[in-house]
Each structure stands twice: as C-alpha cells, then as structure tokens.
Amino acid sequence: MIHSDATYFLAQALGYRADVAYWIVAYNEVADYTQYAPIDQCGVQASASNSGQSYITAKFNGFQRTNATTDGPLYHYVLPFSPNGAGTDVHGASGIQAVYPFHFPVPGYPLVIDDVYEGSLSNMRQWAMQADEEPGLLCAAGLTVPNGASNFSGRACRTGITAQGNVPVITKSQNGVQVSFNSGPKILDNSNGDVSYRELGQWLKDKSRTTGVLWKDPAMPPVPVQLARIGLYIHSMQDTASHSTYCGDDAPSPPGGTDAGSYMKLDGNNLQLIFGATCATAPHIAGHTEETATGDSPLPLRNYSALNMTLNELIIFGNTVAKARGWIVNPELLPPDVVGGKNALGQSAADLQAKLVGTITQGQQWTRGEVYKSGLVTLPLQQLSTLNRLHVMNAALMSYSDYVQNQYTAPARFTPFELMPGNAKNPQDTSVCYK
Numbered sequence: 001m002i003h004s005d006a007t008y009f010l011a012q013a014l015g016y017r018a019d020v021a022y023w024i025v026a027y028n029e030v031a032d033y034t035q036y037a038p039i040d041q042c043g044v045q046a047s048a049s050n051s052g053q054s055y056i057t058a059k060f061n062g063f064q065r066t067n068a069t070t071d072g073p074l075y076h077y078v079l080p081f082s083p084n085g086a087g088t089d090v091h092g093a094s095g096i097q098a099v100y101p102f103h104f105p106v107p108g109y110p111l112v113i114d115d116v117y118e119g120s121l122s123n124m125r126q127w128a129m130q131a132d133e134e135p136g137l138l139c140a141a142g143l144t145v146p147n148g149a150s151n152f153s154g155r156a157c158r159t160g161i162t163a164q165g166n167v168p169v170i171t172k173s174q175n176g177v178q179v180s181f182n183s184g185p186k187i188l189d190n191s192n193g194d195v196s197y198r199e200l201g202q203w204l205k206d207k208s209r210t211t212g213v214l215w216k217d218p219a220m221p222p223v224p225v226q227l228a229r230i231g232l233y234i235h236s237m238q239d240t241a242s243h244s245t246y247c248g249d250d251a252p253s254p255p256g257g258t259d260a261g262s263y264m265k266l267d268g269n270n271l272q273l274i275f276g277a278t279c280a281t282a283p284h285i286a287g288h289t290e291e292t293a294t295g296d297s298p299l300p301l302r303n304y305s306a307l308n309m310t311l312n313e314l315i316i317f318g319n320t321v322a323k324a325r326g327w328i329v330n331p332e333l334l335p336p337d338v339v340g341g342k343n344a345l346g347q348s349a350a351d352l353q354a355k356l357v358g359t360i361t362q363g364q365q366w367t368r369g370e371v372y373k374s375g376l377v378t379l380p381l382q383q384l385s386t387l388n389r390l391h392v393m394n395a396a397l398m399s400y401s402d403y404v405q406n407q408y409t410a411p412a413r414f415t416p417f418e419l420m421p422g423n424a425k426n427p428q429d430t431s432v433c434y435k
Helices: 002-013 018-033 119-128 197-205 225-242 282-288 301-325 349-357 386-407
Strands: 162-167 177-182 187-189 263-267 270-274 358-362 371-374
Touching: 002 018, 002 225, 002 301, 002 349, 002 386, 018 225, 119 225, 187 197, 197 225, 225 301, 301 349, 301 371, 349 358
Parallel strands: 162 270
Antiparallel strands: 162 177, 263 270, 358 371
16 A cells, blocks of 8 residues: 555645546556556456456566566665675665665765665666656666766666576575576566567557556546656655665675675676575565554554655656646645745645654654654554555545645635545445446
8 A cells, every 4th residue: 555545645645636646656556566457445456348447557577576587676676786795885884774765875865866875776766757758768777887986877778787696585495586687778578578668658658558548638648658657666766665674774694694685786797686585585575564554553664764755756756747747736735845845835845744654753763763653644554454444545535635625725726636546435335436
C-alpha cells in the first residue's frame, strides 16, 4: 500500500488530478509486477474482459526484481557505489544512509543530488524529472561515461562493462541467484529480444499493449511517458528507503566477519555487485511484514522516510513537469518547493509531511533512532486487516478532501479528491466494481 494507496493519497493531497495520480502509482507497481491490473473493493481484478481493462498498464520486465538477465534487481535492491571498492567509504562517515535517500552526504537533498554514492538512483531521478517526452538518458545500473568523480552523471551510457553478482535468495540455492548484464542503455523488456527504454513512450501509445488514457482529459490521450517515468522512479526511491535495513545500509562486517555488505564497485571492465547476507533473504522478507498491520504501534522508520521523500519528489515533479501540463487540478495545494515555500493554504512541505506522513515523538531526525506518530496517510497502514486498511485509507482520503475544501476561501474552486477506480465511499457498494 506504500507504493500504491499511500502514494495516490499524497499525490491528490498535493493537487494532482485523480487520473494522473492513478497512473503514477500504476507504473510504480509495474516495477514489482511487470504489468499492473488493479483489484477493486469487491476483490475483482481488472482484466481484458471486464470493465477494468482501461486501467491496466503496459507490460515490460526490465524493472522486474527477479529479472536477473537485466539490471532489474537493482531497482529494488538499490546498491550504493563504493569508489574505494571496499564498501567502507559508502558506509563510512562521509557516505550515505540509504534510509534517507539523498540526504547524506551533506549538504544533501535538495541542494545536492548525490551522483557518486547513490549513482544508480540519481541517474534514474534525472530521467524521471525530465519535462518533455524525449527518451532522455537511462543507463543500465545508472552507469554513464565518467563525469568528474561520478560514474553516473555523464552525457552517455557507458559501454563495455559487464555487471555481475549473486543475490543471496534462500528460495533458490545457497549460492544465490546470479545477476549478469552488460552496461549500456537500459533494457525496457527482454521477454522477446532486447527492447530499449527509449521505446517506453511508444509502448504507452500502442493500444495492443495498453488502452490506458488520461480519462479526466477531454482529449483522453494515452498515458504520457512522464507519468510512467516518475512512477518507476518513485518505486525505486521508496525501495531505497524501505529496503535500507537489509540492503543499502548493510555495511561490511569488521575484518574476519562474514557479511560482505551491500554495494557495487568498478574493477576494470567489470561492475561487481555485492549483496549483503540479508539483502534478499528471510530477514528482509520478514521485515516487510512489519511495514503494515502494526496495530497501536507505529510503522518502521523506513516507511515514514520513504513517504516523506515521496511527498517531496511529487512536489518537485509537480512544479517542474505536471503543473505546466494541466495535471495539477488544485494548484492551491502544491507548495512551490521543498525548502519552506508555502502553498496557498499556508502549508510547506514540512507541514504536509507532519500532517500526512507523521511527526517524530522520540529521537532526533536523521539519526535512524526516530519514532514517529502516524499521520493521515500512514495511520490506515497500521490496520491489522488488509481489507480494513483499504477501507480506512479510502475513508481518510475522502475525509481529507472535505477538510481541504473547507479551507478554501472559494470552495467552489476546489476539485474533490477521488478514490481509485473500483472503489467507493461505501465499502458495500458493488456498483463500482469491475463487471
């Protein structure tokens, strides 16, 4: 629900139109499922043979976690880059904290987007924040021709590098699953030959692949490539934080230890992918069960961190890409920046984070010791039942819509928020379900 329902709530709370918010989260989910077909509140999944068919995304496997013949795993197990090749710098005092994407090293986000240690994520971010429909630059593992100290911010993808590593997945074998791919332009899909990421925009327009459109736009155009890009990026950014305990912040053991830690390094013409002992194994899997259904207890820090960052990135994308295209239907809700600027209701990014994501009740920010009290978006995630989480999240979204409208000096200008397709205010309403 972090990738979908929570992100959908945040997008509308920032003024995004409902159909735009939907497609951002739909392509966010493609990273996990290769194709996203939503499930309505009756438990019916959208398919080509029911009324939900127009909400199904295009299908491509290049970002899939289990596609070990591409860099797909690296969009979920987001490995930092170690310039010294030992992992001690990326995890050292001057390195990063993956639970806080781009915050370290200081001065950090948003003044500086680290493209040395968090290179793969930064390469994806610049692609996602591109305003026009041109293909832009997205490279396998983010690897570009060198640019100063960075191997991820050059003007072209680097070629001639072989990337290899073993993900220690216990369900396969003790040796893990080998990941192996070549550097160069990112592969969008390789289910039937290699297709470049540059084809993404065309795939979204191909009605044999998806009939998805912006249904709130009178012209009903195909889903714009910008929305798919930001959705895919937000997924990886969220995973950087939410997987950090087991992957990104898993440092090498002291000399003589058994955990190599999680990072990647260049060694001649090889990019070595080193996955720590817990990166994709039982502790990691068990950790995800703690991210919802916590009852009266708060969620793990990584949830709050991921959603705080999601809100920030949606603010930046909203101002630099979405607003000019008419995708922000309630512009009064969008702060002008993430560094203190306030929206028309007097709310800054920090104010919205506190209200929607949560507030720190114990510990100091940026120490990994924070304890949060959930906000409007995160509190529903604490519900013990999956179905209750959905209904409580839906109720929270509509309640916040009413609250925001009452804050408007001219309420008639406000466009009410909408639930995802297949959902209704009344949990017993079956008329909205796919037929």
